[in-house]
Amino acid sequence: DIQLTQSPSFLSASVGDRVTITCRASQDISRYLAWFQQRAGKAPNLLISAASTLQSGVPSRFSGSGSGTEFTLTINSLQPEDFATYYCQRLNNYPFTFGPGTKVEI
Amino acid sequence: EVQLVESGGGLVQPGGALRLSCSASGFSFKKYAMHWVRQAPGKGLEYISSINSNGNKTFYADSVKGRFTISRNNSKNTLNIQMSSLRPEDTAVYYCVKGGGLANCGGDCYGESWGQGTLVTVSS
Numbered sequence: 001d002i003q004l005t006q007s008p009s010f011l012s013a014s015v016g017d018r019v020t021i022t023c024r025a026s027q028d029i030s031r032y033l034a035w036f037q038q039r040a041g042k043a044p045n046l047l048i049s050a051a052s053t054l055q056s057g058v059p060s061r062f063s064g065s066g067s068g069t070e071f072t073l074t075i076n077s078l079q080p081e082d083f084a085t086y087y088c089q090r091l092n093n094y095p096f097t098f099g100p101g102t103k104v105e106i
Numbered sequence: 107e108v109q110l111v112e113s114g115g116g117l118v119q120p121g122g123a124l125r126l127s128c129s130a131s132g133f134s135f136k137k138y139a140m141h142w143v144r145q146a147p148g149k150g151l152e153y154i155s156s157i158n159s160n161g162n163k164t165f166y167a168d169s170v171k172g173r174f175t176i177s178r179n180n181s182k183n184t185l186n187i188q189m190s191s192l193r194p195e196d197t198a199v200y201y202c203v204k205g206g207g208l209a210n211c212g213g214d215c216y217g218e219s220w221g222q223g224t225l226v227t228v229s230s
Contacts, residue, residue: 001168032209034217036151043201043220044143044151050209055218087151091208091216094156094165096141101150 002027004088004099011104017078021102023071023088032092035064035073038101039084047086048073078104108132108219110202115224122192122228128185128202128221136160136180139205141216142187144198145223152198155187156205170196192228199223 003026013019023033031051036044046055048064051071061076075082083106088099114126128140141156155176156165164176175188185202204219 030209034215036217038151043223044217046215046217049207049211049215049217053210055215056213085150089151089153089217095167096153096156098143098151098153 001095001097002029002090002092004090004097006086006088006099006102008102009100011102012106013078013104014106015078015080019075019078019104021073021086021104023066023073023099025069025071025090028068029090029092031067032090033064033066033071034089034091036087036089037082037084038087039081044087075104108204110204110219110221112200112202112221112224115200115226117227117229118192119230120192120194120228123188123190124192124226126187126189126200126224126226130183130185130202130204133204133219135183139216140178140185141203141205142176142185143201143203143220144196144226145201146195146198149198154200157185159205189226192226194228197226197228199225 005024033051035048038044052064063074085101085103087101109131111129142154154167157176161178173191177186201223202221206214206216
């Protein structure tokens with residue numbers, strides 16, 4: 001199975017910072033990658049589909065890029081509500097593996 | 107409005123069995139693949155199983171293959187997962203996830219809708 005890695009695992013940042021999270025696939029997955037945000041005690045929320053398509057209602061400070069094996073999630077001007085854990089998930093074939101997550105902390 | 111409501115979680119002994127259900131509303135359930143994802147306490151998300159729209163194709167993570175069986179009832183808008191030979195490492199919150207497009211999905215994407223989750227605890 002294709003594995004996903006994320007870096008960093010933890011990220012300490014401040015309000016207003018620009019942060020970048022990287023997701024790497026062990027094989028080419030084209031653009032079949034989604035990004036989720038999960039706040040503590042809540043279900044995950046889909047931020048980005050197809051590597052770079054921002055979901056309706058998601059603030060424009062979030063953006064995604066990449067294809068093949070390397071992908072990035074960027075948050076411009078971090079807001080207090082963005083402190084959460086972020087996961088990538090590949091959707092090119094089953095099983096739909098998740099990355100291990102990146103926790104964004106103050 | 108899409109709603110997914112899981113039920114059936116609880117405490118079960120190692121080796122035991124449990125059946126989770128997900129009641130769906132607000133969309134045409136029979137047209138969508140459906141999925142289960144779990145999260146162990148303090149851990150990351152883990153994909154565990156999927157079923158296609160008419161129920162004749164199923165997929166499982168290696169960690170549950172042979173022990174879990176996913177099914178659906180399109181007349182009752184219900185997704186199920188039968189879990190057997192449960193282990194302590196199966197302890198997790200189990201989420202039901204609505205399927206959808208996997209790329210270029212134009213507002214009807216996989217993962218847009220999740221249930222609130224149901225907790226399964228496997229312990230003696």
